Amino acid sequence: MNISIEKTTSPKAIPTENLGFGKHFTDHMFLMDYDRQTGWENPRIVPFGRLSMHPAATVFHYGSEVFEGLKAYRTESGKIQLFRPYENAKRINSSAERLRLPEIDEDIFVEAIKELVKIDEAWVPKNFGESLYIRPFLFGNDESLGVHSIKRATFVIILSPSGSYYPEGINPVKIMIEKDDVRAVKGGTGYAKCGGNYAASIRAGENAEQKGYTQVLWLDGVHRKYIEEVGAMNVMFKIEGEIVTPELSGSILPGITRKSCIEVLKDEGYKVSEKLISIDELVDALENGKLEEAWGCGTAAVVSPIGKLYYDGKEYIVNNNEIGEVTQKLYDKLTGIQWGKLEDKYQWTVEI
Numbered sequence: 627m628n629i630s631i632e633k634t635t636s637p638k639a640i641p642t643e644n645l646g647f648g649k650h651f652t653d654h655m656f657l658m659d660y661d662r663q664t665g666w667e668n669p670r671i672v673p674f675g676r677l678s679m680h681p682a683a684t685v686f687h688y689g690s691e692v693f694e695g696l697k698a699y700r701t702e703s704g705k706i707q708l709f710r711p712y713e714n715a716k717r718i719n720s721s722a723e724r725l726r727l728p729e730i731d732e733d734i735f736v737e738a739i740k741e742l743v744k745i746d747e748a749w750v751p752k753n754f755g756e757s758l759y760i761r762p763f764l765f766g767n768d769e770s771l772g773v774h775s776i777k778r779a780t781f782v783i784i785l786s787p788s789g790s791y792y793p794e795g796i797n798p799v800k801i802m803i804e805k806d807d808v809r810a811v812k813g814g815t816g817y818a819k820c821g822g823n824y825a826a827s828i829r830a831g832e833n834a835e836q837k838g839y840t841q842v843l844w845l846d847g848v849h850r851k852y853i854e855e856v857g858a859m860n861v862m863f864k865i866e867g868e869i870v871t872p873e874l875s876g877s878i879l880p881g882i883t884r885k886s887c888i889e890v891l892k893d894e895g896y897k898v899s900e901k902l903i904s905i906d907e908l909v910d911a912l913e914n915g916k917l918e919e920a921w922g923c924g925t926a927a928v929v930s931p932i933g934k935l936y937y938d939g940k941e942y943i944v945n946n947n948e949i950g951e952v953t954q955k956l957y958d959k960l961t962g963i964q965w966g967k968l969e970d971k972y973q974w975t976v977e978i
C-alpha cells in the first residue's frame with residue numbers, strides 16, 4: 627500500500643498528565659476512500675482535523691458505521707507494540723459484512739495502524755497502565771437519501787493517548803441487571819461492533835447511573851433470561867471453581883480480551899465453559915455463596931471486577947466486594963504481556 631503522508635506544520639503540545647480517555651487526539655489521522663467502481667483508494671495520513679461531509683451522507687441517516695478499539699503499548703525498553711491487531715482486522719470485516727459496508731484487507735488495516743502510530747510515536751505514553759488508544763472506524767458515505775446498499779464509504783483511524791484505567795487501584799464496580807431495555811437480539815447486530823448498538827444502550831446505562839450503579843448487565847432480548855454482557859464488556863463468572871462465560875450466540879460481541887482470557891485460563895488449568903447462563907442460575911449462585919468471582923473484560927479496562935450486583939429489588943455482594951484471585955491473575959497476565967513485562971509465549975504482540 628502506498629500511503630501518502632502530509633505532516634502537520636503546527637504540532638500540538640503532547641499532554642502527559644490527566645490523560646483520561648478519548649479527550650486528547652494526536653497530530654495526524656489516517657483516511658481511505660471506497661467507491662464501488664474502484665474499490666479502496668487514496669490511503670493517506672493527514673494532519674488531524676475535521677471531516678467535511680455531505681449532509682445526506684448515509685451514516686447520518688441510516689447509521690451505517692462500524693468501529694474497532696485497540697491500543698499501542700510502550701514497553702520499558704521503549705519498544706512500541708500492538709496486542710492482537712489481526713483480531714481487530716477480522717472483526718471489523720465481520721462487522722462490516724453485517725452492515726453491508728466494504729471490507730478492508732487485513733494487512734492493509736494493520737499496516738495503516740502501524741504507519742500512523744509510527745508518525746505519532748511520541749504520543750505513546752511512557753507509564754505502565756497508560757497507552758495510545760487506537761480507534762479505526764468505517765462508515766457509509768453515499769451522498770443521497772435513498773435506502774440501498776453502500777456505494778461509497780470512508781475509513782478513518784484516529785489516536786488518543788489515554789491514562790490508566792485504574793489510577794487509584796482496581797476497585798470493584800456496582801452493576802445493575804437490566805430488565806427492560808435490551809442491547810441486541812440474535813439475527814440483529816449484537817455481534818457487530820457498530821455505533822447503533824451503543825446508541826441503543828445509552829438509556830439503560832444512564833438509568834443505572836442515576837440509581838448509583840456503574841453499568842448494566844444485559845439479558846438476552848428474547849427471553850430476558852440469559853446473561854449477555856456487562857456494559858460494553860464481556861462478562862465472566864467463577865462458580866464453584868469453574869469459569870463460565872456466555873457463549874457467542876450472535877447477540878454478544880466477540881471480545882478479543884474475552885478470547886485471550888479464555889486461552890490464558892485454559893492454559894493455567896482452569897475449567898472454562900462457554901454456555902448459556904440464566905439469571906436464575908446466577909441468582910442461585912449469589913444466594914447460596916457459589917458465586918466466587920465476577921468480572922467484565924474488554925480492551926479499555928482489561929478486567930473489571932464486579933463487587934455488587936442488583937437484580938429485582940435486591941443487591942448482592944460478590945467476593946466481599948474485593949477483586950478475586952482469578953480476576954487479579956488475568957489482569958497481571960494480560961497487562962504483563964501488553965506492556966512487555968512478561969514473556970509473550972502466545973505471540974500476541976506485534977511490534978511497530
Ligand SMILES: *Cc1c(COP(=O)(O)O)cnc(C)c1O
Nearest residue numbers: 858859860879881882883924925
Ligand atoms: C468492544 C466491545 C467488547 C470488548 O471487546 P475487546 O475486543 O475485548 O475490547 C465487548 N462488548 C462490546 C459491546 C464491545 O463493543
